Each structure stands twice: as C-alpha cells, then as structure tokens.
Amino acid sequence: xxxxSEVTSQDSDQSASTKLVHTRLEPxxxxxxxxxxxxxxxxxxxxxxxxxxxxxxxxxTILGAAWAIIQPFFTxxxxxxxxxxxxxxxxxxxxxxxxxxxxxxxxxxxxxGLTQSSxxxxxxxxxxxxxxxxxxxxxxxxVISGIVDFMLAFVVLFGMMLVYGIFPTVNIVFLPxxxxxxxxxxxGVGLWLSAMNVQFRDVRYTIPFLTQFxxxxxxxxxxxxxxDQPWRTLYGINPMTGVVEGFRWAxxxxxxxxxxxxxxxxxxxxxxxxxxAFYFRRMEKTFADVV
Amino acid sequence: MSDIAIRVDGLSKQYRIxxxxxxxxxxRDTLSDAFIAPFVRAGRLLRGQATGAAGLTEIIxxxxxxxxxxxxxxxxxxxxxxxAGKSTLLKVLSRITEPTRGTVxxxxxxxxxxxxxxxxxxELTGRENIYLNGAILGMARSEIDQKFDEIVAFAExxxxxxxxxxxxxxxxxxxxxxxxxxxxxxxxxxxxxVLAVGDVSFQRKCLGKMGEVAxxxxxxxxxxxNMAAIENLCSRAILxxxxxxxxxxxxxxxxxxxxxxxxxxxxxxxxxxxxxxxxYRPVMRAFEILDKEDKPVSTIRCNDPVTFxxxxxxxxxxxxxxxxxxIQNLTHTSLIFLQTLTxxxxxxxxxxxxxxxxxxxxxxxxxxxxLINVExxxxxxxxxxxxxxxxxxxxxxxxxxxxxxxxxxxxxxxGYFLVDAEWEIPPVEDxxxxxxxx
Numbered sequence: 130x131x132x133x134s135e136v137t138s139q140d141s142d143q144s145a146s147t148k149l150v151h152t153r154l155e156p157x158x159x160x161x162x163x164x165x166x167x168x169x170x171x172x173x174x175x176x177x178x179x180x181x182x183x184x185x186x187x188x189x190t191i192l193g194a195a196w197a198i199i200q201p202f203f204t205x206x207x208x209x210x211x212x213x214x215x216x217x218x219x220x221x222x223x224x225x226x227x228x229x230x231x232x233x234x235x236x237x238x239x240x241x242g243l244t245q246s247s248x249x250x251x252x253x254x255x256x257x258x259x260x261x262x263x264x265x266x267x268x269x270x271x272v273i274s275g276i277v278d279f280m281l282a283f284v285v286l287f288g289m290m291l292v293y294g295i296f297p298t299v300n301i302v303f304l305p306x307x308x309x310x311x312x313x314x315x316x317g318v319g320l321w322l323s324a325m326n327v328q329f330r331d332v333r334y335t336i337p338f339l340t341q342f343x344x345x346x347x348x349x350x351x352x353x354x355x356x357d358q359p360w361r362t363l364y365g366i367n368p369m370t371g372v373v374e375g376f377r378w379a380x381x382x383x384x385x386x387x388x389x390x391x392x393x394x395x396x397x398x399x400x401x402x403x404x405x406a407f408y409f410r411r412m413e414k415t416f417a418d419v420v
Numbered sequence: 421m422s423d424i425a426i427r428v429d430g431l432s433k434q435y436r437i438x439x440x441x442x443x444x445x446x447x448r449d450t451l452s453d454a455f456i457a458p459f460v461r462a463g464r465l466l467r468g469q470a471t472g473a474a475g476l477t478e479i480i481x482x483x484x485x486x487x488x489x490x491x492x493x494x495x496x497x498x499x500x501x502x503x504a505g506k507s508t509l510l511k512v513l514s515r516i517t518e519p520t521r522g523t524v525x526x527x528x529x530x531x532x533x534x535x536x537x538x539x540x541x542x543e544l545t546g547r548e549n550i551y552l553n554g555a556i557l558g559m560a561r562s563e564i565d566q567k568f569d570e571i572v573a574f575a576e577x578x579x580x581x582x583x584x585x586x587x588x589x590x591x592x593x594x595x596x597x598x599x600x601x602x603x604x605x606x607x608x609x610x611x612x613x614v615l616a617v618g619d620v621s622f623q624r625k626c627l628g629k630m631g632e633v634a635x636x637x638x639x640x641x642x643x644x645x646n647m648a649a650i651e652n653l654c655s656r657a658i659l660x661x662x663x664x665x666x667x668x669x670x671x672x673x674x675x676x677x678x679x680x681x682x683x684x685x686x687x688x689x690x691x692x693x694x695x696x697x698x699x700y701r702p703v704m705r706a707f708e709i710l711d712k713e714d715k716p717v718s719t720i721r722c723n724d725p726v727t728f729x730x731x732x733x734x735x736x737x738x739x740x741x742x743x744x745x746x747i748q749n750l751t752h753t754s755l756i757f758l759q760t761l762t763x764x765x766x767x768x769x770x771x772x773x774x775x776x777x778x779x780x781x782x783x784x785x786x787x788x789x790x791l792i793n794v795e796x797x798x799x800x801x802x803x804x805x806x807x808x809x810x811x812x813x814x815x816x817x818x819x820x821x822x823x824x825x826x827x828x829x830x831x832x833x834x835g836y837f838l839v840d841a842e843w844e845i846p847p848v849e850d851x852x853x854x855x856x857x858x
Contacts, residue, residue: 149527150528150529152525153525153526154523155519155522174555176555181544181548181552185544189543260514329461417516
C-alpha cells in the first residue's frame with residue numbers, strides 16, 4: 130500500500146465463490162507501518178526489476194561485464210602503487226594487492242549499490258507516476274542487482290589468491306553474512322538517500338562525495354589494526370569496517386576475527402536499515418506527486 | 421458487503437502548485453533568504469514534511485469532496501474538461517497517490533492502465549518487455565507464461581518478438597504495451613485516456629478489447645475525451661468539473677449535460693474567456709465567424725464561403741507567432757485544422773496587435789453543430805503554446821442543396837464532409853426487354 134492504511138481482509142460475509150479483497154484507501158498520518166508482507170507479495174516484480182537492471186547495465190558498452198572487474202581491479206592497482214609501494218602502508222602480513230582487493234570487492238558492491246539505489250526512485254519516476262506497487266521494491270532491486278558484479282569481481286579475487294598461494298580458511302562459510310551486512314548497509318543508506326533525492330536533487334551530487342569519503346573512512350587501503358583498542362571497536366560504527374575486516378578474516382586468514390567490531394557494525398547497519406525504511410515509508414506518499 | 425465494487429466517500433486531493441511569489445525589496449533580503457532557505461528545507465525534509473524543492477505554496481484542490489458508488493460489473497465513464505480531476509481520481513483509485521481527505525473502498529483486485537507500456541525498457545526485447553511490463557502491472561509470471569502467445573498475437577509483433585523494443589516503430593510499441601495490459605484480469609479495471617494515442621486501427625482494436633472486457637462482467641472505470649467511445653462502452657457516466665462532482669447517470673444524459681457545459685461563449689469576446697491552463701496569456705482577444713459580406717454570423721449554409729477573424733494583442737512577444745483554428749464536432753473530434761503556418765507560411769514578425777482573417781472559399785462540412793478552438797503558439801511544439809481558447813464559438817451548418825439533387829449525406833453516420841464527385845452510371849441498354857407492367 131502506498132502509505133495508505135489498508136485492510137486486506139477477506140470479507141467473510143461474501144459467498145465462498147466470490148471472495149474479494151477489500152482495500153481501503155485513506156490519508157495516512159505520520160509514521161506508517163512497513164507493510165513488508167506487501168513487498169513479499171510483489172517479489173516477482175522485485176525479481177524482474179533486478180533482472181532488468183542486470184541485463185541492461187552493460188548494454189551498448191564495448192567492454193560489457195568486464196566493467197564489473199575493471200573498477201575494483203584498477204583501484205587495487207592504484208592503491209598498491211601509491212599506498213602499498215610508495216607509502217609503505219602495512220597490510221597485516223599479506224601481500225598488499227590482495228589485501229586491498231579483498232576489501233575492494235565488497236566495497237565496490239556497497240558503493241555501487243548505494244549509488245544505484247539512491248538514484249533509483251528518480252530514475253523510475255515514470256513508473257512511480259503511472260502505476261502502483263510497493264515503492265520499497267525499487268531501491269531494493271538497485272542494491273540486489275549489484276550481486277552479479279560482485280560475483281564477477283569475486284572470481285578474480287579467487288584467481289588472485291591462487292596466484293599468491295593463499296588458500297581460504299574454513300571461515301569462508303561466514304562470507305555470505307558479511308556480504309549481507311554490506312547489503313543491509315547499502316540498502317539502509319540507499320533508502321534514506323533515495324527518498325530525499327525525490328524532494329531535492331542535491332542528493333545526487335552528494336553521493337560521489339559520500340562514497341569517496343566513506344572509502345577512506347573504511348580500512349580498505351590500510352588495516353584497522355593501525356588503531357588501538359578501544360578505538361578499533363568504535364571504528365565498527367562504520368559498518369563497512371566490519372564487512373571489510375570480515376572478508377579479510379574469512380578469506381585471507383588475517384587476525385581480525387569478528388569480535389566486538391562486527392557487533393557494533395551490525396547494530397549500526399540495522400539501525401540504518403530500520404530508520405531508512407520507516408523514513409522511506411513516511412515519504413512514500415509524496416513520491417508520485419513530487420518526483 | 422453488498423455488490424458494491426468501488427465506494428468513494430468525500431474524496432479530496434490537494435496539490436501544491438507554483439510558488440507564491442515573494443517580493444524581495446533589497447539585495448540583502450534576497451541573499452539572506454538564499455542562505456537560510458536551504459536550511460529550512462533540509463529541516464523539513466528530515467522531519468518528513470515534503471514540500472518539494474521549490475517550496476510550493478499555492479494550493480489547488482484537484483478533487484473536492486467527490487462521492488459515488490460503482491457496482492460490480494458496471495462500466496462507468498468519467499468525463500469532464502481538462503483539469504476536471506478525472507486523472508487525479510484515477511490516480512487515487514489506482515493507489516498511485518493518496519487522498520488528502522476522504523476514503524475509497526475497493527472490493528476486488530484493481531488493475532490500472534494509465535499509460536500504455538509503462539516501464540518498457542528500450543534495450544530489452546519484446547519478449548523480455550512483456551514479462552517486465554506484466555510484472556509491473558501485477559501479473560504473476562505463470563499468468564504471463566500462459567497468456568504469452570495470445571499477447572504476442574494480439575500485438576501482431578510475432579516476427580520481432582526477440583528484437584529490442586528500441587527498434588520498434590512507435591505503433592508496434594503501443595500495440596505491444598496495450599496487448600500486455602489487455603490481458604490483465606483484475607476485478608476492477610481503471611483506464612485512462614489510453615485510446616488517444618496510436619493510429620485509427622489501433623484505437624479501434626483497443627476499443628474492441630475494452631468492449632469485450634466490459635461484457636465479461638468486470639467493473640471498469642474509463643476516462644476519455646472521446647465521447648463516442650464513452651457512449652459506446654459505458655452505460656453510466658460521471659461528470660466532474662474543477663474537481664467537483666457535477667452529475668451521475670445514464671451516459672447519454674450526462675454527455676448532454678457535459679455538452680451543455682461546453683456551450684461556447686455567446687459573444688465573440690475572448691479576453692476574459694477561461695483558459696485551459698493558467699500559464700496561457702490572453703493573447704487572443706476576440707473571435708468572429710463572418711459570412712461572405714463580412715457580417716458576424718453563427719450559422720452558415722453547407723459549402724458556403726466563410727471567414728474566421730481573430731483579434732489579438734501579443735504585447736512584446738511578436739515574433740514567429742502561429743495562429744490556428746480547430747473545428748471539432750460536438751464530441752471534440754477535430755475535423756479541420758486551419759493554421760497560419762500551413763496555409764500562409766512562417767510569419768517572422770507580427771504587429772503587436774491586430775486582426776487576422778482566415779478566408780475559406782467553401783466550408784465542406786455537413787449540416788450540424790461544430791465547435792471551434794483557437795490557438796496561438798510560437799512554434800509547432802505543444803509546449804510553446806501561448807494561448808488557447810477552447811469552444812470559443814459554435815458554428816451551425818445548415819443544409820443547402822449543394823449538388824442540386826435535393827439530397828445531402830447525414831452528418832455523423834455518413835461522415836462530416838462533403839466532396840464533389842461525379843458518378844458514372846451504367847446506361848440501361850435498349851435491347852434488354854423491358855419488363856411489362858400489369
């Protein structure tokens with residue numbers, strides 16, 4: 130329901146053959162419920178929108194899906210030259226290229242997902258103005274479609290690990306959880322920004338800054354072990370710290386086992402997601418009129 | 421619950437449009453406001469109060485206390501002029517936007533069709549777009565699988581089904597979009613002016629499909645400017661005017677009321693006539709129909725010469741003006757378009773005020789009533805319209821024995837135009853025996 134309270138009740142006094150869904154539309158006041166069951170009912174639309182994003186992303190490009198690899202790979206090359214070689218930044222005893230690439234893979238997923246979902250509502254304005262469906266589906270598909278790119282970049286990560294002779298630890302089974310953490314964070318921020326973007330297009334111009342600052346605020350080019358406790362734990366307030374250190378721990382066997390950091394990261398991330406979802410739902414009723 | 425499908429109760433929808441102009445007296449005010457406003461807006465944004473970037477303050481009620489009920493299986497037409505609130509009503513009913521006041525109760529699954537091919541992606545193939553568009557319209561994948569062949573056949577795009585839609589002609593795109601939507605099977609169907617696009621055969625096909633849907637016993641709410649379509653499809657109609665409910669009843673009666681409302685201005689004065697959009701400036705000041713002696717008339721005879729006269733005052737905006745006169749039948753189908761650009765060519769410079777005349781040596785319209793719209797623009801693009809007056813005059817054409825036969829075609833059923841023609845009739849051969857009469 131687009132920010133309207135809805136009574137989706139099967140009317141019991143109807144004869145069994147003609148059970149009709151009753152929907153009541155009325156003005157909503159203040160904060161409204163998330164209506165997640167409705168998002169679930171529209172899961173096929175979520176699937177098709179995601180599939181469309183994946184399918185269309187690299188159409189009419191020469192390099193096609195290679196772009197998914199080029200982004201993190203060349204950032205890794207640049208980081209390795211400037212931070213690894215020239216600045217001699219420590220890398221927890223792991224070759225610097227793989228140390229930074231293992232972090233850049235989830236980071237690129239996060240940054241692209243955030244950008245994509247933040248711009249998603251404005252990009253879908255023609256849909257929003259012409260048809261009803263739970264609007265939450267739009268920013269969600271924006272983040273989910275990045276999974277394919279993530280997979281491609283991840284294959285390269287595996288290749289690099291073989292080249293460097295590093296074998297993943299058994300902790301690799303926890304990897305999906307760290308990916309989920311990155312997903313939740315990207316979606317949480319994406320929900321906030323996409324809803325704001327509808328009102329003020331300033332948001333679009335802040336996103337590049339935001340991701341750039343966030344990149345350096347996350348231990349990607351450097352290890353979080355540079356910080357002493359308790360600051361290291363506090364560093365987990367940036368959920369991507371938890372994600373990145375988790376990836377390194379699970380894949381490369383660094384000494385950054387998910388302890389307090391990951392708990393702090395998870396909490397922040399959930400807070401972002403929940404607040405973002407409620408804010409989004411509150412603003413949702415204005416989307417069709419303002420976008 | 422009874423057999424009600426839609427119950428609308430006291431429905432109102434407010435829009436904020438344009439911003440009330442603030443008057444800045446000093447540069448200091450202007451600058452300080454420019455610095456403060458962003459913070460004020462950011463504060464509102466975080467509190468979840470949407471005002472849009474422009475801080476819109478002027479309020480209009482697109483719907484104002486509208487109530488009605490529709491029973492299951494009824495096919496109801498919504499009519500009214502531009503800005504009557506028809507589309508807003510459909511947007512509220514299809515849950516795209518929420519009402520400001522009032523409630524709507526819907527009993528049954530609602531499918532809405534406010535545009536053909538919503539969400540089509542040009543890079544995807546026809547096949548892919550059918551699935552995408554179907555999902556957007558709320559169809560399950562199994563449902564689309566099942567109807568896929570039917571959709572493709574209806575759209576007549578079998579050959580191009582695996583071609584990206586960007587290579588489709590606009591007609592093919594429309595057909596495909598309508599085909600998907602036509603195979604939706606909701607209990608309540610809400611349709612906006614989708615028939616206004618596309619060529620005639622497409623429109624006929626859409627109308628045919630709409631008729632089928634109506635006969636299947638589904639509830640349909642249908643907005644159109646095409647009175648013939650409304651009359652044909654709907655047994656009942658609702659008339660809205662400036663967001664308010666005016667009348668509700670059998671289609672023919674409501675259309676009659678609507679046409680009554682459309683009555684042209686009795687005088688030729690256009691200066692104070694209502695404009696369909698508030699952005700139009702009253703450039704055109706007067707309109708007259710003149711007979712062959714240049715006397716103002718409202719009735720002419722079939723095939724008579726006629727002159728249309730527009731007095732205008734364009735102020736400073738005097739370059740590249742284009743004036744048009746549109747003659748429509750009473751259900752607003754355009755029949756004749758007379759334009760300075762097409763008949764005279766571009767006119768780069770106009771006097772700031774003056775009178776222009778369009779002389780038609782003979783107007784080949786069949787007897788009946790016609791409505792006239794006048795338009796003034798600065799280019800052929802619709803967005804460059806400067807002034808429009810709808811129904812600025814009514815022209816009555818009366819019969820005259822144009823061909824000296826004593827007969828004329830019937831207006832409407834025989835068309836609207838009169839053309840000269842010669843028939844070659846096979847001669848009766850004398851050798852044939854003439855049947856003898858008793």
